[in-house]
Amino acid sequence: MLKIPESLKETLSQSPSTSIIIHRNPDGDALGAGLALKTFLAKKDIQVELISPNAIPNYLKWLPGINDVIIYEEQSEKAQDIIKNSQLIFTLDFNDLSRTGKVFEKFLKTLQSPQFVMIDHHLEPADYARYKFSNANKSSTSEMIFDFISALGxxxxxxxxxxxxxxxxxxxxxxxxxxxxxxxxxxRIAADLMEKGINHNEIQINIYDSFSLDKLHLLGEALNKLVFLPQYKTAYIALSKSDLEKYHYQKGDTEGFVNYGLALKDADFAVMFLENDQEGVRISFRSKGDFPANEFAKKYFNGGGHRNAAGGRTPKSLEETVKLFLEKLPEFIAEIQQKNA
Ligand SMILES: [Mn+2]
Structure with a gap:
């Protein structure tokens, strides 16, 4: 059971103005948690807005209430005004303000004594929040929002x-x-949510069975490019800018691709490299069992995350990034084998 400090309960009971911020490149968890918390607070007569650092990916545009999300990149002045006037600022599904992106983070750091409420399930939470609900054993921030709402009755x-x-x-x-x-x-929470009348099959179809033909063809390309390194039980995919352009890539199109590497029998570690104009190379890491994907991401690719799902990035070219990866992988695996020996 999640325990909510009395002082937070009291603030919430005084109809404060609030805002909710989620991480850059929002996923289903960030938006799901944000939309549900927003509606809950609104039902408690609390003024609230949900702010995403950048645009909503297409595969989530069907979510109820999504059109009211304020996009910081598109309406930064409006978002700044809302945040400046917020007595409580909820930050969901991230552990560090840097996850909102450079420009947004810079603004957040100018705030005078902000009252952040962190609700998050990533490891190593930073220390910016007055109220910190951080639990890396939770499946998702959405599960924590369910617990948060329950704890408030x-x-x-x-x-x-x-x-x-x-x-x-x-x-x-x-x-x-x-x-x-x-x-x-x-x-149990999933069951409770089903009893609220959701159509779980439709949600499944909206997320997983609504690909564009371009996305499926891009997946085909990605699977053809999959490389397996049996000696390291590692599979990786590298997609270049021209691969993406060939299939008219849109943000979110490669969502889930990295998991196919783990579908391979005997693969414990799967990696996907995505060459992106503005951000260099974005990298996703997935693992089975004890393999610490987050440690690898942190050590070599300015990233982090969970043991079985992590992310990172580099300003390098795709070629250099893959080269670095191939150099560091054996070293890292030797290290963890030594540790476990
Ligand atoms: Mn999450």
Whole structure:
């Protein structure tokens, strides 16, 4: 059971103005958690806006209430005014203000004594929040929002749309209840959400069975490019800018591709490199079992995350990035083998 400090309960009972901020390149969990919390607070007569650092990916545009999300990159002055006037600023599904992006982070750091409420399930939470709900054993931030609402006695306020948002967050962050982060508690929440009248099959179809032909063809290209290194139980995919352009890449199109590497028998570690104009190379890491994908991401690729799912980036070219990866992988594997010996 999540414990909410009395002072936070009291602030919430005084109809404060609030805002909710999620991480850059928002995923199903960030948006699911954000939309559900927003509706809950609004039902408690609390003024609230949901702010995303950048645009909503296409595969999530069907979520109820998504059109009211304020995009910081597009409406920064409006977003800044809202945040400046917020007595509480919820930050969801990230552990460090840098996850909002350079420009947004810079603004957040200019705030005078902001009251941040962190609700998040990533390791190593930074220390910016007055109220910190951080638990890396949770499947998702959406699960934590369900717990947060329950701890405030608000379960009866969860309606079908909120349940749809939360279910989407839990489903996407657990890979449809497949990843090791799925607990009995996660399943009980999923059941509770189903009882709120959601159409779980439709959510599944909206997320996983709504690909464009371009996206499927890009997946074909990615699978053809998959390289397996049996000696390191590692599979990787590298997609160049021209690969992406060939299939009219849109943000979110490669969502989930990295997991195909783990579908390979005997692969414990899967990596996907994505060459992106503005951001250099974005890298996704997935692992089975004890392989610490987050440590690898942190050590060599300015990243981090969970043991089985992490991300990173480099300003290098795709070629240089893959070269560095191939150099460091044997070193890293030798290290963890030594540690476990
Ligand atoms: Mn999450």
């Amino acid at each position: 608000g379960q009866n306020l969860i309606d079908k749309n909120m349940a749809t948002a939360l279910y989407t967050g839990i489903m996407t962050d657990t890979g449809s209840f497949k990843f090791p982060n799925t607990t009995p508690h996660t399943m």
